Amino acid sequence: MQPKVDMDFVMDHLVKLLTTPSPSGHTDEVMAMVEEAFAAIGGGATGGSARGGASDGAAGGARGGALEIRRTNKGGLIATLRGADDENQRLLSAHVDTLGGMVKEIKASGRLKYVPIGGASPHSVEGEYCTILADDGRRYTGTILTIKAAAHVYGQEARDLPRKEENMEIRLDEKVKTAAETRALGIEVGNFIAFDPRTEVTPAGFIKSRHLDDKASVAVLFGVAKALVEAVVRPAATTHFFITNFEEVGHGASYGVPPKTKEYIAVDMGVVGDGIQADEYCVSICAKDSTGPYDEGLRRRLVELAKANGIPHAVDIYPYYGSDASAALRAGADIRAIVIGQGVDASHAYERTHREGIKATADLLVAYLLS
Numbered sequence: 001m002q003p004k005v006d007m008d009f010v011m012d013h014l015v016k017l018l019t020t021p022s023p024s025g026h027t028d029e030v031m032a033m034v035e036e037a038f039a040a041i042g043g044g045a046t047g048g049s050a051r052g053g054a055s056d057g058a059a060g061g062a063r064g065g066a067l068e069i070r071r072t073n074k075g076g077l078i079a080t081l082r083g084a085d086d087e088n089q090r091l092l093s094a095h096v097d098t099l100g101g102m103v104k105e106i107k108a109s110g111r112l113k114y115v116p117i118g119g120a121s122p123h124s125v126e127g128e129y130c131t132i133l134a135d136d137g138r139r140y141t142g143t144i145l146t147i148k149a150a151a152h153v154y155g156q157e158a159r160d161l162p163r164k165e166e167n168m169e170i171r172l173d174e175k176v177k178t179a180a181e182t183r184a185l186g187i188e189v190g191n192f193i194a195f196d197p198r199t200e201v202t203p204a205g206f207i208k209s210r211h212l213d214d215k216a217s218v219a220v221l222f223g224v225a226k227a228l229v230e231a232v233v234r235p236a237a238t239t240h241f242f243i244t245n246f247e248e249v250g251h252g253a254s255y256g257v258p259p260k261t262k263e264y265i266a267v268d269m270g271v272v273g274d275g276i277q278a279d280e281y282c283v284s285i286c287a288k289d290s291t292g293p294y295d296e297g298l299r300r301r302l303v304e305l306a307k308a309n310g311i312p313h314a315v316d317i318y319p320y321y322g323s324d325a326s327a328a329l330r331a332g333a334d335i336r337a338i339v340i341g342q343g344v345d346a347s348h349a350y351e352r353t354h355r356e357g358i359k360a361t362a363d364l365l366v367a368y369l370l371s
């Protein structure tokens with residue numbers, strides 16, 4: 001019997017992660033939550049003393065629990081579970097950073113111009129509520145609109161205006177009419193902007209929210225670690241759970257792959273759409289994305305494991321995609337790597353997945369770690 005993944009635990013943590021702002025570059029708060037979660041799963045005491053340590057995670061972060069936890073200097077986290085084979089180690093990653101924005105300019109009107117962080121198109125955020133994260137800790141809400149949003153003022157132009165960055169602005173929910181008044185709030189160029197995730201779990205088992213890419217997978221890794229730790233099952237090989245914080249801008253796992261890693265599974269959203277086999281109810285296994293083919297042997301083994309354990313799965317080619325596994329490979333890691341994850345509909349827009357897809361992903365990872 002394979003250890004069971006506690007799906008309620010996964011879903012609870014997922015909602016907490018989704019509702020904590022974490023655009024790439026602004027992840028300290030969410031990483032503190034991640035550290036706390038792994039410390040609770042691993043049974044070790046929480047505290048700052050475990051940071052740093054050996055680069056293979058061997059001695060760096062033991063807290064008396066089953067998981068050794070350490071942080072990378074750039075803010076990522078690695079939780080290590082010792083396995084029977086300590087030489088041929090395995091790495092599972094998920095990224096906790098998300099799309100977002102940054103204040104580019106304070107306009108004479110007191111409204112804000114912004115630049116996107118990661119690949120959020122203006123279409124996908126038009127009308128979205130957002131939060132400006134001022135450097136002094138104050139938070140201000142606003143709405144992302146076109147510069148000609150009022151239909152009763154701009155008529156046809158309101159419809160026809162091209163949706164591109166220079167035509168978008170943020171209307172602050174503050175009584176400001178000049179740049180000086182906005183600055184007086186503590187808002188400045190360089191402040192991070194978080195999009196409202198609009199997280200909702202429906203009775204039919206769907207979870208719809210922004211940023212399921214890739215917080216769903218972070219929650220999956222919590223569930224997988226908990227299943228193994230609680231069942232007191234040692235994985236076949238020492239396994240690192242790596243939560244990265246710069247994936248959306250391309251360099252999440254370009255640093256931090258422990259040196260004894262032989263196999264690396266980046267757990268990230270599975271693509272869903274026309275010409276794609278996967279859906280929200282299965283684990284998607286990526287054969288190839290824009291960065292090239294992933295490891296053939298790993299793909300075959302994962303498909304075999306899914307079949308043997310009756311886990312709903314599909315193999316796909318992702319047309320516009322790169323992952324932390326590609327970042328690690330490009331940075332020179334000598335690893336065999338692949339991407340898998342629950343199918344996510346409408347990625348980088350109003351995303352949605354289903355509890356069944358999340359469960360399939362967690363189940364396949366548990367089966368893999370025991371194989």
Ligand SMILES: [Zn+2]
Nearest residue numbers: 213214268269
């Ligand atoms: Zn992602």
